[in-house]
Amino acid sequence: xxxxxxxxxxxxxxxxxxxxxxxxxxxxxxxxxxxxxxxxxxxxxxxxxxxxxxxxxxxxxxxxxxxxxxxxxxxxxxxxxxxxxxxxxxxxxxxxxxxxxxxxxxxxxxxxxxxxxxxxxxxxxxxxxxxxxxxxxxxxxxxxxxxxxxxxxxxxxxxxxxxxxxxxxxxxxxxxxxxxxxxxxxxxxxxxxxxxxxxxxxxxxxxxxxxxxxxxxxxxxxxxxxxxxxxxxxxxxxxxxxxxxxxxxxxxxxxxxxxxxxxxxxxxxxx
Numbered sequence: 001x002x003x004x005x006x007x008x009x010x011x012x013x014x015x016x017x018x019x020x021x022x023x024x025x026x027x028x029x030x031x032x033x034x035x036x037x038x039x040x041x042x043x044x045x046x047x048x049x050x051x052x053x054x055x056x057x058x059x060x061x062x063x064x065x066x067x068x069x070x071x072x073x074x075x076x077x078x079x080x081x082x083x084x085x086x087x088x089x090x091x092x093x094x095x096x097x098x099x100x101x102x103x104x105x106x107x108x109x110x111x112x113x114x115x116x117x118x119x120x121x122x123x124x125x126x127x128x129x130x131x132x133x134x135x136x137x138x139x140x141x142x143x144x145x146x147x148x149x150x151x152x153x154x155x156x157x158x159x160x161x162x163x164x165x166x167x168x169x170x171x172x173x174x175x176x177x178x179x180x181x182x183x184x185x186x187x188x189x190x191x192x193x194x195x196x197x198x199x200x201x202x203x204x205x206x207x208x209x210x211x212x213x214x215x216x217x218x219x220x221x222x223x224x225x226x227x228x229x230x231x232x233x234x235x236x237x238x239x240x241x242x243x244x245x246x247x248x249x250x251x252x253x254x255x256x257x258x259x260x261x262x263x264x265x266x267x268x269x270x271x
Contacts, residue, residue: 031168035141035161039176042159045267047116047139047176048099048255050092051192052123052183053085058093062086088183088215089126091248095181095214096130096138098252104136112267113178113259114139118169119160123183125152132156141169170195178263179255180211182242184218200241201234208262211242212251219244 017023057065062083069079096115103113115131117124119140131138132154140155142162151160163169174196182193193213199205213219228234245251 028165028168031163031165032171035172038158038161042137042156043111044114044137044139044159044176046112046178046263047114048096048103048259049173049177049180050096050115050117050123050127050183051173051180051185051189052088052092053185053189054118054120054122054124055186056089056122056126056184057082057086058089058126059083059086085184088123091214091251092123092126092181092183093130093133094248095251096127097134098130098248099255100131100134100136100138102252102256104134106264111137113263116141116173116177118142118188119151119155121150121152123185125154127181128152128154141172143169174199174205174209177209178207178259180209181251181255182211182213184215197238197241201238207266208258210255210258210262212254213242213244214246214251216244216246 011017018026062079062085065079066076066083069076099113100115103111106112114137115127116139117127119128119142124140128138128140129152137156137159138154139159140151140161142151142160143166144162144164161172163172170192173192180196182189193211196209196211200209200211225234225239229236229239243251243254245254
Protein backbone atom coordinates (compact mmCIF):
# COMPACT_ATOMS: atom_id res chain seq x y z
CA UNK A 1 0.00 0.00 0.00
CA UNK A 2 1.57 3.32 -1.05
CA UNK A 3 2.51 5.82 1.60
CA UNK A 4 0.05 8.67 1.90
CA UNK A 5 1.57 11.92 0.67
CA UNK A 6 2.80 14.41 3.23
CA UNK A 7 0.61 17.49 3.56
CA UNK A 8 2.10 20.58 1.95
CA UNK A 9 4.28 22.68 4.23
CA UNK A 10 3.03 26.15 5.05
CA UNK A 11 5.56 28.91 4.50
CA UNK A 12 5.65 29.91 8.18
CA UNK A 13 6.46 26.30 9.11
CA UNK A 14 9.39 26.04 6.72
CA UNK A 15 12.71 26.43 8.52
CA UNK A 16 14.44 26.55 5.16
CA UNK A 17 12.41 29.58 4.12
CA UNK A 18 12.41 31.32 7.52
CA UNK A 19 16.20 31.12 7.67
CA UNK A 20 16.65 32.24 4.09
CA UNK A 21 17.73 35.63 2.78
CA UNK A 22 14.23 36.27 1.46
CA UNK A 23 12.72 35.94 4.95
CA UNK A 24 15.09 38.42 6.60
CA UNK A 25 12.31 41.06 6.92
CA UNK A 26 10.24 38.51 8.87
CA UNK A 27 13.13 37.79 11.23
CA UNK A 28 13.67 41.50 11.81
CA UNK A 29 9.96 42.02 12.48
CA UNK A 30 9.94 39.10 14.91
CA UNK A 31 12.62 40.86 16.96
CA UNK A 32 10.19 43.73 17.35
CA UNK A 33 6.96 41.81 17.93
CA UNK A 34 8.21 39.01 20.20
CA UNK A 35 9.89 41.30 22.76
CA UNK A 36 6.87 43.62 22.63
CA UNK A 37 4.59 40.75 23.54
CA UNK A 38 6.78 39.92 26.54
CA UNK A 39 6.90 43.50 27.79
CA UNK A 40 3.15 43.84 27.38
CA UNK A 41 2.58 40.59 29.28
CA UNK A 42 4.83 41.72 32.14
CA UNK A 43 3.33 45.25 32.09
CA UNK A 44 6.71 46.87 31.50
CA UNK A 45 6.14 50.47 30.44
CA UNK A 46 9.45 52.19 31.11
CA UNK A 47 13.04 51.19 31.71
CA UNK A 48 16.24 52.52 33.25
CA UNK A 49 19.07 51.28 31.05
CA UNK A 50 22.51 50.40 32.41
CA UNK A 51 25.43 50.12 29.98
CA UNK A 52 29.08 49.30 30.56
CA UNK A 53 31.88 46.83 30.14
CA UNK A 54 31.26 43.08 30.21
CA UNK A 55 34.77 42.68 31.63
CA UNK A 56 34.30 44.53 34.92
CA UNK A 57 34.60 42.20 37.92
CA UNK A 58 32.85 42.34 41.24
CA UNK A 59 35.00 43.39 44.17
CA UNK A 60 35.06 39.84 45.53
CA UNK A 61 36.13 38.33 42.20
CA UNK A 62 38.72 41.07 41.65
CA UNK A 63 40.21 40.54 45.11
CA UNK A 64 40.40 36.81 44.44
CA UNK A 65 42.17 37.51 41.13
CA UNK A 66 44.74 39.72 42.89
CA UNK A 67 45.36 37.02 45.50
CA UNK A 68 45.84 34.41 42.77
CA UNK A 69 48.18 36.71 40.80
CA UNK A 70 50.25 37.35 43.92
CA UNK A 71 50.44 33.62 44.57
CA UNK A 72 51.42 32.74 40.99
CA UNK A 73 53.50 35.81 40.27
CA UNK A 74 51.70 36.32 36.93
CA UNK A 75 49.25 38.98 35.73
CA UNK A 76 49.47 41.13 38.85
CA UNK A 77 49.18 44.47 37.01
CA UNK A 78 46.05 43.35 35.19
CA UNK A 79 44.53 41.99 38.40
CA UNK A 80 45.18 45.25 40.22
CA UNK A 81 43.56 47.19 37.38
CA UNK A 82 40.53 44.90 37.59
CA UNK A 83 40.34 45.57 41.33
CA UNK A 84 40.46 49.32 40.68
CA UNK A 85 37.67 49.00 38.10
CA UNK A 86 35.53 46.83 40.39
CA UNK A 87 34.31 50.01 42.08
CA UNK A 88 32.08 50.50 39.03
CA UNK A 89 30.54 47.03 39.39
CA UNK A 90 29.63 47.76 42.98
CA UNK A 91 28.30 51.23 42.11
CA UNK A 92 26.08 49.84 39.33
CA UNK A 93 24.81 47.13 41.66
CA UNK A 94 23.94 49.66 44.39
CA UNK A 95 22.34 52.13 41.97
CA UNK A 96 20.17 49.44 40.37
CA UNK A 97 19.09 48.28 43.84
CA UNK A 98 18.20 51.80 44.99
CA UNK A 99 16.39 52.73 41.78
CA UNK A 100 14.39 49.49 41.92
CA UNK A 101 13.33 50.14 45.51
CA UNK A 102 12.39 53.71 44.58
CA UNK A 103 10.37 52.50 41.61
CA UNK A 104 8.53 49.86 43.63
CA UNK A 105 7.65 52.46 46.26
CA UNK A 106 5.83 54.55 43.65
CA UNK A 107 2.85 52.25 44.10
CA UNK A 108 1.94 52.26 40.42
CA UNK A 109 -0.22 49.33 39.34
CA UNK A 110 1.97 48.76 36.28
CA UNK A 111 5.70 48.27 36.56
CA UNK A 112 7.60 51.51 36.11
CA UNK A 113 11.28 52.22 35.52
CA UNK A 114 12.46 48.62 35.29
CA UNK A 115 16.22 48.06 35.20
CA UNK A 116 17.34 46.93 31.75
CA UNK A 117 20.80 45.78 30.63
CA UNK A 118 22.49 43.88 27.85
CA UNK A 119 22.19 40.74 29.96
CA UNK A 120 25.87 39.81 29.96
CA UNK A 121 28.57 39.80 32.65
CA UNK A 122 30.33 42.81 34.15
CA UNK A 123 28.36 46.03 34.59
CA UNK A 124 25.30 44.35 33.07
CA UNK A 125 25.41 41.58 35.65
CA UNK A 126 25.89 44.13 38.42
CA UNK A 127 22.74 46.07 37.49
CA UNK A 128 20.59 42.96 37.01
CA UNK A 129 21.95 41.67 40.29
CA UNK A 130 21.14 44.87 42.19
CA UNK A 131 17.59 44.92 40.85
CA UNK A 132 17.13 41.24 41.67
CA UNK A 133 18.42 41.77 45.22
CA UNK A 134 15.78 44.49 45.59
CA UNK A 135 13.18 41.86 44.57
CA UNK A 136 12.36 43.72 41.39
CA UNK A 137 11.89 42.36 37.92
CA UNK A 138 14.64 43.28 35.48
CA UNK A 139 15.40 42.88 31.79
CA UNK A 140 18.36 41.50 29.85
CA UNK A 141 18.63 42.12 26.12
CA UNK A 142 21.27 39.60 25.11
CA UNK A 143 22.88 39.23 21.68
CA UNK A 144 24.31 36.29 19.76
CA UNK A 145 28.06 36.70 19.25
CA UNK A 146 30.70 34.57 17.48
CA UNK A 147 32.65 34.34 20.74
CA UNK A 148 30.36 33.01 23.42
CA UNK A 149 29.51 35.48 26.18
CA UNK A 150 27.58 33.94 29.03
CA UNK A 151 24.31 35.45 30.15
CA UNK A 152 24.22 36.51 33.78
CA UNK A 153 21.92 34.58 36.15
CA UNK A 154 20.11 37.59 37.63
CA UNK A 155 17.72 38.42 34.79
CA UNK A 156 14.02 37.85 35.40
CA UNK A 157 12.78 34.67 33.76
CA UNK A 158 10.78 35.60 30.66
CA UNK A 159 12.49 38.98 30.34
CA UNK A 160 15.80 37.61 29.07
CA UNK A 161 15.33 38.50 25.41
CA UNK A 162 17.86 37.18 22.91
CA UNK A 163 18.62 39.05 19.68
CA UNK A 164 20.43 38.39 16.43
CA UNK A 165 20.30 41.92 15.03
CA UNK A 166 22.24 44.61 16.89
CA UNK A 167 20.00 47.37 15.56
CA UNK A 168 16.84 45.73 16.90
CA UNK A 169 18.51 45.28 20.28
CA UNK A 170 19.48 48.96 20.25
CA UNK A 171 15.90 49.87 19.35
CA UNK A 172 14.60 48.14 22.49
CA UNK A 173 17.28 49.76 24.65
CA UNK A 174 16.03 53.21 23.61
CA UNK A 175 12.32 52.68 22.92
CA UNK A 176 11.24 52.13 26.53
CA UNK A 177 14.14 53.96 28.19
CA UNK A 178 13.40 56.90 30.47
CA UNK A 179 16.99 57.16 31.79
CA UNK A 180 20.37 55.77 30.74
CA UNK A 181 23.37 55.19 33.01
CA UNK A 182 26.65 54.56 31.20
CA UNK A 183 29.58 53.07 33.08
CA UNK A 184 33.13 52.60 31.77
CA UNK A 185 33.10 50.29 28.78
CA UNK A 186 34.64 49.45 25.43
CA UNK A 187 33.60 49.64 21.80
CA UNK A 188 30.05 48.41 22.40
CA UNK A 189 29.42 50.86 25.22
CA UNK A 190 30.82 53.75 23.18
CA UNK A 191 28.72 52.76 20.17
CA UNK A 192 25.54 52.73 22.26
CA UNK A 193 26.42 55.96 24.09
CA UNK A 194 27.12 58.01 20.98
CA UNK A 195 24.08 56.69 19.13
CA UNK A 196 21.87 57.76 22.05
CA UNK A 197 23.56 61.17 22.28
CA UNK A 198 23.07 61.62 18.52
CA UNK A 199 19.37 60.80 18.79
CA UNK A 200 18.98 63.35 21.59
CA UNK A 201 21.10 66.00 19.86
CA UNK A 202 19.18 65.69 16.57
CA UNK A 203 15.85 65.59 18.44
CA UNK A 204 14.89 62.26 16.95
CA UNK A 205 13.77 61.46 20.49
CA UNK A 206 10.68 63.36 21.53
CA UNK A 207 11.15 62.55 25.21
CA UNK A 208 13.44 63.78 27.92
CA UNK A 209 16.12 61.13 28.34
CA UNK A 210 18.62 61.85 31.13
CA UNK A 211 22.03 60.31 30.47
CA UNK A 212 24.56 59.74 33.25
CA UNK A 213 28.25 59.12 32.56
CA UNK A 214 29.43 57.40 35.71
CA UNK A 215 33.18 57.54 36.41
CA UNK A 216 34.67 60.94 35.63
CA UNK A 217 38.28 59.70 35.77
CA UNK A 218 37.56 57.21 33.00
CA UNK A 219 35.39 59.40 30.78
CA UNK A 220 37.56 62.53 31.08
CA UNK A 221 40.66 60.55 30.14
CA UNK A 222 38.95 58.68 27.31
CA UNK A 223 36.97 61.48 25.64
CA UNK A 224 37.87 65.16 25.65
CA UNK A 225 34.42 66.59 25.01
CA UNK A 226 35.80 70.12 25.35
CA UNK A 227 37.96 69.45 22.29
CA UNK A 228 34.80 68.83 20.26
CA UNK A 229 33.46 72.18 21.41
CA UNK A 230 36.76 73.97 20.71
CA UNK A 231 36.91 72.67 17.15
CA UNK A 232 33.24 73.49 16.59
CA UNK A 233 32.11 69.93 15.90
CA UNK A 234 29.54 70.15 18.71
CA UNK A 235 28.10 73.15 20.51
CA UNK A 236 28.78 74.04 24.13
CA UNK A 237 25.12 73.29 24.89
CA UNK A 238 25.66 69.69 23.75
CA UNK A 239 27.67 69.12 26.92
CA UNK A 240 24.37 69.48 28.78
CA UNK A 241 23.08 66.30 27.12
CA UNK A 242 24.71 64.20 29.84
CA UNK A 243 25.52 64.38 33.54
CA UNK A 244 28.94 63.26 34.80
CA UNK A 245 29.45 61.95 38.31
CA UNK A 246 31.39 59.57 40.56
CA UNK A 247 28.76 59.46 43.26
CA UNK A 248 26.02 56.87 43.66
CA UNK A 249 24.06 59.39 45.76
CA UNK A 250 24.38 62.08 43.09
CA UNK A 251 23.44 59.72 40.25
CA UNK A 252 20.42 58.46 42.19
CA UNK A 253 19.28 62.00 43.02
CA UNK A 254 19.76 63.19 39.44
CA UNK A 255 17.92 60.28 37.82
CA UNK A 256 14.99 60.24 40.25
CA UNK A 257 14.61 64.02 39.98
CA UNK A 258 14.56 63.86 36.18
CA UNK A 259 12.13 60.91 36.14
CA UNK A 260 9.81 62.65 38.59
CA UNK A 261 9.77 65.85 36.55
CA UNK A 262 9.55 64.48 33.02
CA UNK A 263 8.40 60.84 33.03
CA UNK A 264 6.33 60.00 36.08
CA UNK A 265 3.03 61.01 34.49
CA UNK A 266 4.02 59.83 30.99
CA UNK A 267 4.17 56.01 31.06
CA UNK A 268 4.93 54.09 27.94
CA UNK A 269 7.23 54.39 24.97
CA UNK A 270 7.76 57.74 23.30
CA UNK A 271 10.24 58.36 20.50
